[in-house]
Amino acid sequence: MTALVVKSCGPMTSLQDHGRYGYQRFGVSPSGAMDRRGLALANALVGNPPWTAAIEFVHLGGILSVSGGDLHIAVAGADCVLKIDGKPVPPRSTATLEDGQTAEIGPARSGTFAYLAVAGGFSAPPQLRSQSLHLRSRMGGLEGRPLQAGDLLECRETAHPGAHMHLPADFAQEDGPIRVMLGPQDDYFAPEAIRAFLESEFTVSSHADRMGFQLTGPTLAHAKGFNIVSDGIVEGHIQVPGSGQPIVLMRDRQTAGGYPKIATVISADLDRLAQVRPGSPIRFRAVDRDEAVAAARAFKAWVESLPAALIPLRWTPTTEDLLAANLIGGTVHALDPVLPE
Amino acid sequence: MNASLDRSTVQAPRILPCGDCALSVEFGDTIDPEINGKVLALDDALRVAAVPGILETVPTYRSLMVHFDPTMADYAGLSQRLLSEAQALTSQTVAGRRWKVPVVYGGAYGSDLDDVAERHGMSPSRLIELHAGAVYRIYMIGFMPGFAYLGGLDPQLATPRRVQPRARIPAGSIIIGGAQAAVASIECPSGWHLLGRTPVRSYAPDRDPVFLFSAGDEIVFDPIDEARWAALERAAEAGEPVAEQVTP
Numbered sequence: 001m002t003a004l005v006v007k008s009c010g011p012m013t014s015l016q017d018h019g020r021y022g023y024q025r026f027g028v029s030p031s032g033a034m035d036r037r038g039l040a041l042a043n044a045l046v047g048n049p050p051w052t053a054a055i056e057f058v059h060l061g062g063i064l065s066v067s068g069g070d071l072h073i074a075v076a077g078a079d080c081v082l083k084i085d086g087k088p089v090p091p092r093s094t095a096t097l098e099d100g101q102t103a104e105i106g107p108a109r110s111g112t113f114a115y116l117a118v119a120g121g122f123s124a125p126p127q128l129r130s131q132s133l134h135l136r137s138r139m140g141g142l143e144g145r146p147l148q149a150g151d152l153l154e155c156r157e158t159a160h161p162g163a164h165m166h167l168p169a170d171f172a173q174e175d176g177p178i179r180v181m182l183g184p185q186d187d188y189f190a191p192e193a194i195r196a197f198l199e200s201e202f203t204v205s206s207h208a209d210r211m212g213f214q215l216t217g218p219t220l221a222h223a224k225g226f227n228i229v230s231d232g233i234v235e236g237h238i239q240v241p242g243s244g245q246p247i248v249l250m251r252d253r254q255t256a257g258g259y260p261k262i263a264t265v266i267s268a269d270l271d272r273l274a275q276v277r278p279g280s281p282i283r284f285r286a287v288d289r290d291e292a293v294a295a296a297r298a299f300k301a302w303v304e305s306l307p308a309a310l311i312p313l314r315w316t317p318t319t320e321d322l323l324a325a326n327l328i329g330g331t332v333h334a335l336d337p338v339l340p341e
Numbered sequence: 342m343n344a345s346l347d348r349s350t351v352q353a354p355r356i357l358p359c360g361d362c363a364l365s366v367e368f369g370d371t372i373d374p375e376i377n378g379k380v381l382a383l384d385d386a387l388r389v390a391a392v393p394g395i396l397e398t399v400p401t402y403r404s405l406m407v408h409f410d411p412t413m414a415d416y417a418g419l420s421q422r423l424l425s426e427a428q429a430l431t432s433q434t435v436a437g438r439r440w441k442v443p444v445v446y447g448g449a450y451g452s453d454l455d456d457v458a459e460r461h462g463m464s465p466s467r468l469i470e471l472h473a474g475a476v477y478r479i480y481m482i483g484f485m486p487g488f489a490y491l492g493g494l495d496p497q498l499a500t501p502r503r504v505q506p507r508a509r510i511p512a513g514s515i516i517i518g519g520a521q522a523a524v525a526s527i528e529c530p531s532g533w534h535l536l537g538r539t540p541v542r543s544y545a546p547d548r549d550p551v552f553l554f555s556a557g558d559e560i561v562f563d564p565i566d567e568a569r570w571a572a573l574e575r576a577a578e579a580g581e582p583v584a585e586q587v588t589p
Binding site: 021022023024025026027028127128136137138139180181182183184185228229230231232233234236237254255256261264265266267268289292293295296297300 | 357358359360361362363365367370371372384396397398399400401402403404405406408411412416481482483484485486487488490526527529544546551552555556
């Protein structure tokens with residue numbers, strides 16, 4: 001039996017798939033990968049269906065070794081360097097971890113959430129049809145908790161792990177403001193508050209986790225108070241509590257809540273928002289349903305096109321290749337701590 | 342707000358957009374059995390109808406959240422259909438199942454019982470009598486897996502939430518906050534007042550059914566002593582529901 005052994009990892013490293021749907025009526029949060037784009041890509045590179053569970057690293061990377069056989073792996077999402085026994089692997093590419101070898105996922109140089117997929121996936125038992133960890137309810141993951149040093153993750157058998165693949169160009173994400181649709185409770189805010197919401201810059205505060213991102217910026221005044229009788233919550237909802245400082249609800253969100261929601265991030269832009277680091281600025285732009293649905297269709301089409309878009313990896317990269325490839329990875333905030341590799 | 346004002350808030354159902362993947366069918370903005378009854382009736386109707394593109398529905402106090410796949414469902418058509426369904430239905434006033442839920446009140450099981458009784462100028466036994474004497478409606482399950490939001494608390498027991506919420510309360514806590522009551526399912530943070538504890542697990546991942554209660558069910562509390570608690574706790578640990586289904 002092939003297994004990954006965790007040598008070290010950051011504190012919120014967890015198994016995540018597409019999420020746990022169908023149980024929100026019982027108070028169960030869907031959870032799932034913060035960046036589905038990264039999850040789908042890592043899985044495609046090892047020949048898996050897009051939503052197979054992978055290891056989600058949060059900002060910090062980790063070190064893992066394989067035992068019991070060779071394993072095809074791939075890393076995507078936040079910009080991290082993957083090294084196998086010290087040798088870097090080109091970005092957006094499949095790699096083989098031979099029995100006894102060690103994979104090192106470096107800390108994110110930009111973005112926050114990175115995904116390590118293995119061919120065939122992990123055999124951790126699903127709970128309510130999903131392997132995603134929801135820490136607050138201790139559901140999914142490995143025994144309902146994050147991964148830690150010493151954990152052994154059994155891998156499913158794959159008949160044939162396939163060839164080493166490479167994706168030449170990543171999904172072309174919007175780089176403008178995060179797109180939102182107003183509502184469901186935008187009528188709880190005065191027109192000036194809506195204007196301030198759409199025209200101002202907000203900062204993702206240090207209170208940002210899988211459940212929600214607390215933003216700081218202009219105070220958004222309520223027109224009709226801020227206590228509503230609790231109603232349903234969807235991911236991307238931007239609720240505004242009494243403080244007037246908005247909170248974007250992310251994958252580990254609760255299923256119901258009692259603050260007015262000024263707007264909702266469109267589904268296609270939630271992955272991009274998830275990768276914005278604490279301390280970084282963001283802006284919002286209101287769009288209509290047509291634009292939101294067109295973006296959702298484009299993302300779905302991209303995921304479906306992945307197997308065909310991959311090309312066999314023949315490239316033996318030099319250090320220069322790697323540096324060039326990583327330079328387009330995104331921007332890094334000047335105040336972010338530089339982490340030792 | 343008095344009862345007649347509450348009535349006036351029963352409104353024609355309306356659709357509120359919740360991004361591109363969900364919408365909310367809102368029947369009102371208050372806690373009202375008639376409004377909640379309509380939410381549950383629409384939920385039932387949609388379960389039977391199996392509308393293409395709808396992924397999941399989530400009933401709440403006053404609205405039904407409908408999750409759909411925007412690449413499969415046509416929003417205009419879907420809203421039209423939901424509105425006509427919502428207008429046609431009558432409130433589902435017939436309750437679901439009724440559960441008798443055993444509770445040890447006070448002491449280490451309900452550390453706020455004495456304080457809450459004193460605040461309302463009544464004896465702890467009078468408080469227990471009032472709390473256990475009511476029939477509660479489960480308006481919704483939310484916040485945590487299996488966490489049941491109840492209506493039906495005697496107005497004499499309405500108590501503002503604690504100024505300082507607790508970081509964690511035990512699973513099975515029987516709590517009140519404002520005019521609401523709840524059965525907490527798992528250990529969680531809470532600003533509500535702890536009156537007692539039940540051995541019943543409304544969420545038990547290794548049991549079938551995993552979730553015991555549904556929105557629309559009713560709950561009556563059955564005061565028990567510590568000796569009975571110990572026996573029921575062992576049974577619950579072994580996977581028994583412990584809560585008894587009773588006829589109204």
